[in-house]
Amino acid sequence: MNNYGIEIWGDDNFIIDGSLVVVNKDSKPSLLNIIKEIRDEGTRGPVLLRFPHLIEKQIDNIYQNFDRAKRELNYGGDFQAVFPLKVNQFPNFITALVEAGHKYNYGLEAGSKAELLIAMSHTKNQAPITVNGFKDKEMIELGFISALMGQNITLTIEGINELETIIEVAGEQKSKTPDIGLRIKLHSLGVGAWAKSGGINSKFGLTATELIKSIDLLKKSRLLKNFTMIHFHIGSQITDINYLKKAIREAGNIYADLVKLGALNLSTINIGGGLAVEYAQKKANCEVRYSLKEYANDIIFMLGTIAKSKNVTEPNIMIESGRYIASSHAVLIAPVFELVSEGYIEYDLRLKEKNPPLIEELNELYKSIEKKNALEYLHDGLDHLNSLLTLFDLGYIDLIDRSNSEVLTHLIIKKAIYLLQDYHLSELLHIQDLIQEKYLINFSMFQSMPDFWGLKQHFPVMPLAKLDIKPTRSATLWDITCDSDGEIKFERDNHLYLHSIDLKKEEYFLGFFLLGAYQEVLGMNHNLFSHPTEATILIDKKGYTIEKVIQSPSIINILDDLNYDTDKIKKALYEKINLSKIENGLKEKIEDKLNIFLDENGYLKTIK
Ligand SMILES: *Cc1c(COP(=O)(O)O)cnc(C)c1O
Numbered sequence: 001m002n003n004y005g006i007e008i009w010g011d012d013n014f015i016i017d018g019s020l021v022v023v024n025k026d027s028k029p030s031l032l033n034i035i036k037e038i039r040d041e042g043t044r045g046p047v048l049l050r051f052p053h054l055i056e057k058q059i060d061n062i063y064q065n066f067d068r069a070k071r072e073l074n075y076g077g078d079f080q081a082v083f084p085l086k087v088n089q090f091p092n093f094i095t096a097l098v099e100a101g102h103k104y105n106y107g108l109e110a111g112s113k114a115e116l117l118i119a120m121s122h123t124k125n126q127a128p129i130t131v132n133g134f135k136d137k138e139m140i141e142l143g144f145i146s147a148l149m150g151q152n153i154t155l156t157i158e159g160i161n162e163l164e165t166i167i168e169v170a171g172e173q174k175s176k177t178p179d180i181g182l183r184i185k186l187h188s189l190g191v192g193a194w195a196k197s198g199g200i201n202s203k204f205g206l207t208a209t210e211l212i213k214s215i216d217l218l219k220k221s222r223l224l225k226n227f228t229m230i231h232f233h234i235g236s237q238i239t240d241i242n243y244l245k246k247a248i249r250e251a252g253n254i255y256a257d258l259v260k261l262g263a264l265n266l267s268t269i270n271i272g273g274g275l276a277v278e279y280a281q282k283k284a285n286c287e288v289r290y291s292l293k294e295y296a297n298d299i300i301f302m303l304g305t306i307a308k309s310k311n312v313t314e315p316n317i318m319i320e321s322g323r324y325i326a327s328s329h330a331v332l333i334a335p336v337f338e339l340v341s342e343g344y345i346e347y348d349l350r351l352k353e354k355n356p357p358l359i360e361e362l363n364e365l366y367k368s369i370e371k372k373n374a375l376e377y378l379h380d381g382l383d384h385l386n387s388l389l390t391l392f393d394l395g396y397i398d399l400i401d402r403s404n405s406e407v408l409t410h411l412i413i414k415k416a417i418y419l420l421q422d423y424h425l426s427e428l429l430h431i432q433d434l435i436q437e438k439y440l441i442n443f444s445m446f447q448s449m450p451d452f453w454g455l456k457q458h459f460p461v462m463p464l465a466k467l468d469i470k471p472t473r474s475a476t477l478w479d480i481t482c483d484s485d486g487e488i489k490f491e492r493d494n495h496l497y498l499h500s501i502d503l504k505k506e507e508y509f510l511g512f513f514l515l516g517a518y519q520e521v522l523g524m525n526h527n528l529f530s531h532p533t534e535a536t537i538l539i540d541k542k543g544y545t546i547e548k549v550i551q552s553p554s555i556i557n558i559l560d561d562l563n564y565d566t567d568k569i570k571k572a573l574y575e576k577i578n579l580s581k582i583e584n585g586l587k588e589k590i591e592d593k594l595n596i597f598l599d600e601n602g603y604l605k606t607i608k
Pocket of ligand 1: 084086087132233235236237272273274275320321322323324517
C-alpha cells in the first residue's frame with residue numbers, strides 16, 4: 001500500500017490508521033474529521049490547520065538535546081534559543097510559540113522594525129531578543145527603548161556604520177544601552193538554495209579587520225562592556241553538517257581571540273539557523289544527513305575543544321532555528337475541485353453509422369481489452385489517438401470523430417488502469433506520463449507554497465482518506481490560478497499516485513504538509529487568492545477542539561486591501577443593475593446575490 005513516505009517526513013506527527021491520516025497525539029483525530037467539521041460550519045476553500053503541540057515538540061526537542069549534550073560533554077556554557085520572526089509572524093503561530101517556549105525562556109529574533117515591535121510586545125520576562133538585519137537610527141532607538149523597559153535585548157551589528165549609530169545614540173541618551181552583538185563574516189561558505197548568507201562575499205557581517213576596528217571603537221566610547229555576542233548564519237536548510245562544523249571552528253577561534261583582545265564581557269556565540277527539515281517522500285530523495293542529536297553534540301564538542309585549547313571560558317551558545325521549529329505545525333487541506341479527464345463516460349460517444357477505420361479499431365480495443373492484453377492495448381490506444389489527431393489537422397476526420405477518439409482513448413486508459421492495478425505500478429511507469437490524471441485543487445500554490453514556485457522546494461502531499469485502497473492514477477496537480485506555473489507535474493522520479501474518484505458522489509481532500517516555515521508570509525495574492533482560512537487545533541485524550549478560526553478575507557476586503565474604493569465599486573455595480581433592462585422585481589435579488597458574493601472568500605465552492 002502507498003503510504004506517501006509518511007515515515008520519512010512525518011516524524012511520527014501524523015500516521016496512517018486504517019484508511020485515514022490521523023494526528024499522532026492522545027485521541028488521534030483524523031484530519032478528515034477535523035476538516036469536515038470546519039466545513040460543516042460553512043467554510044469553503046482551502047484551510048490551514050495549526051497544531052500548537054507540534055511547535056512545543058520542536059522547542060522541547062531543541063532544549064532537551066542541548067541539555068543532554070551539555071551534560072554528557074560536561075560543557076560549562078549556557079544554551080539559549082530565539083525564534084527568527086521572519087520565518088512566520090502570524091499571530092496565532094507566535095502566541096502558541098511564546099506560550100510553549102515560556103518554560104525555557106525561549107526568545108525572539110527580529111529583522112525589521114515591525115518584527116522588533118512584535119518581539120518587544122510578546123517577549124515574557126527575561127527571554128532574549130536579538131535584532132539582526134540592517135538598522136537605521138530609529139530602529140536602534142527602538143532597541144534602546146526595549147533595554148529601558150528592562151528587556152534582555154542584543155542589537156547585532158551588520159556593519160561599522162551601525163556601530164557608529166549605536167555609539168551616537170548611547171551618547172545622546174545617556175541611559176541604559178542594549179547589549180551589542182557583532183555579526184562576523186566567515187570565509188566558510190553556506191550551502192543550498194539559501195546559501196547567500198555565508199562566505200566572504202556575503203551580504204552580512206564584519207571582516208576580521210572590521211572586527212578589530214569595532215573593538216577599538218567600543219573601547220574608545222566605553223561601550224566594550226556591552227559587547228556580549230558574536231553571530232553568524234550560513235544559510236537555511238543546511239543538509240550537510242560539515243558546512244556548519246567548518247563555520248563553528250572558524251567562529252570559535254574568532255570568539256577566543258576577541259576575548260584575548262580584551263572583550264571581557266563577550267560570552268555568547270550565536271550560530272544562527274539552518275537546522276534542516278526532511279521534506280522528501282521517497283528514500284532516494286532524502287536530503288538531511290544528520291540528526292538533531294548529532295547537531296547538538298557537534299556544536300558543544302567543538303566549542304568546548306576550542307575553548308580548552310585557547311584557554312578561554314566556554315561560550316554560551318545561542319541558536320536561531322526557524323524552519324526546524326515552525327515547519328511541521330502547519331498543514332494545508334485542500335479539496336479536489338475537478339478531475340480533468342475522469343469526466344469521460346461512454347454516454348459521451350457519438351459514433352456514426354460509418355466511422356474512420358482507426359476509430360473502429362479504437363472501439364474494438366475498448367470492447368475487447370482484458371487483463372492479459374491491457375498494457376498492449378493501452379499502448380495501441382495512445383498511438384491511435386496520436387494518429388487520429390494528425391488526421392484531424394490534415395482535415396481527414398471531423399470534430400465528432402475527434403471527440404470520439406478522445407472519449408474512447410480515455411475509456412481505454414481507465415479500463416487498463418483498473419485491469420492492471422494488481423501489477424506493480426513500475427510496469428506502467430514508462431507510459432504514466434501519457435495517461436496521468438490532472439487533479440484540479442482548490443488552492444493557490446503562489447499563496448500557500450511559494451517556495452515550490454520560486455525554488456522548486458518539494459512539500460509532502462497525500463490524500464487524507466482511502467489509504468487502505470491502492471491509488472492507481474498517476475497525478476499532476478493543478479492549482480486554481482490561471483498561471484501555468486501553478487502545477488506539480490507527475491514526474492518519474494517524484495511520482496504521485498492518487499485515487500480514482502467520483503466527485504459527484506464524494507469529496508477528496510489532499511493534505512500539504514510542512515508548510516509552517518516561510519510559506520505563509522512569502523505567499524502572494526496572485527490572481528487575488530489570499531491567505532486561506534486558518535484554524536488552530538488542540539488535541540487531548542477526549543478529542544479535539546477547533547479554535548481561533550480566521551476566515552480567508554472576503555472579496556470586498558481583498559479589493560479594499562488593494563486600495564480600491566469599495567463603496568465606489570458597490571455603487572458602480574448597483575448603478576449598472578439599475579440602468580439595465582432587468583425587470584424590476586429581479587433587480588433587488590441580483591443586488592442581494594452580488595452582496596453575498598462580495599462577502600465570501602475568493603476560493604471556489606466545491607459540492608456540499
Ligand atoms: C533566516 C534566518 C534564520 C533562520 O534560519 P532557519 O534556516 O529557518 O533556521 C536565523 N538567523 C538569521 C540571521 C536568519 O536570517
